Amino acid sequence: MKVTFLGGADEVGASSTLLDIGGTRILVDAGIRISPRSSRGIANSQLPDLQLISEAGGPDFILVTHAHTDHTGALPMVVEQYPNVPVIMTRPTFALTQVLQKDAQRIMKSKHDEEGELPLFDEISVNRLMEAVQLVEFNQPVKLGDSIQVTYYVSGHIAGAALLVIESSHGTLVMSGDVSKSPQRTVKSIEVPRLKADALVLESTYGGRLHANRHSEEIRLMDTLKRVT
Numbered sequence: 001m002k003v004t005f006l007g008g009a010d011e012v013g014a015s016s017t018l019l020d021i022g023g024t025r026i027l028v029d030a031g032i033r034i035s036p037r038s039s040r041g042i043a044n045s046q047l048p049d050l051q052l053i054s055e056a057g058g059p060d061f062i063l064v065t066h067a068h069t070d071h072t073g074a075l076p077m078v079v080e081q082y083p084n085v086p087v088i089m090t091r092p093t094f095a096l097t098q099v100l101q102k103d104a105q106r107i108m109k110s111k112h113d114e115e116g117e118l119p120l121f122d123e124i125s126v127n128r129l130m131e132a133v134q135l136v137e138f139n140q141p142v143k144l145g146d147s148i149q150v151t152y153y154v155s156g157h158i159a160g161a162a163l164l165v166i167e168s169s170h171g172t173l174v175m176s177g178d179v180s181k182s183p184q185r186t187v188k189s190i191e192v193p194r195l196k197a198d199a200l201v202l203e204s205t206y207g208g209r210l211h212a213n214r215h216s217e218e219i220r221l222m223d224t225l226k227r228v229t
């Protein structure tokens with residue numbers, strides 16, 4: 001089992017991981033960087049290192065943990081190259097990805113009109129992505145070829161977000177995606193599956209800091225709404 005991080009490993013943004021499990025290549029997420037950093041004075045691209053996908057021979061399956069743009073924003077570009085590869089996600093993730101991609105198209109169009117910035121991809125690529133989607137239910141194992149299976153478990157965070165358990169004779173790999181252990185008004189908290197993992201890839205965005213208190217954030221939101229209405 002080989003795990004290659006194409007982005008997102010030491011940053012928030014461009015989350016994308018390529019797995020090679022006994023010769024089957026699985027891409028987990030392909031996000032973009034919302035605010036590209038510069039490193040040694042060179043502006044980093046918005047994209048994960050997609051070149052490594054083609055160097056590896058292309059993916060056999062694409063799995064999506066959740067809809068946030070830092071996990072899905074580059075998917076149309078991947079599907080452009082590999083239109084026949086299934087893109088597996090939950091139904092709420094599909095619905096939210098459609099909304100976010102429509103929004104991305106609008107933003108890219110206005111950047112093109114105002115600043116002459118070339119869009120990363122067009123509406124045709126977004127439609128191709130939507131056509132490649134295969135929906136999956138939570139807690140229902142899905143076969144990836146003959147010898148691998150993936151199960152999507154509720155990870156909290158946002159609607160449809162999943163923690164992926166990928167099992168094969170090479171071992172059990174858990175990819176957490178983004179997780180939330182506090183329940184929200186509309187989204188449950190993570191349901192940690194009871195199993196023995198051989199490897200865990202765990203997000204750590206808030207590993208070293210505390211979330212704002214949800215109750216006081218709700219009051220702040222209501223105050224803001226009152227001011228603008």
Ligand SMILES: [Zn+2]
Pocket residue numbers: 066068157178
């Ligand atoms: Zn997220």
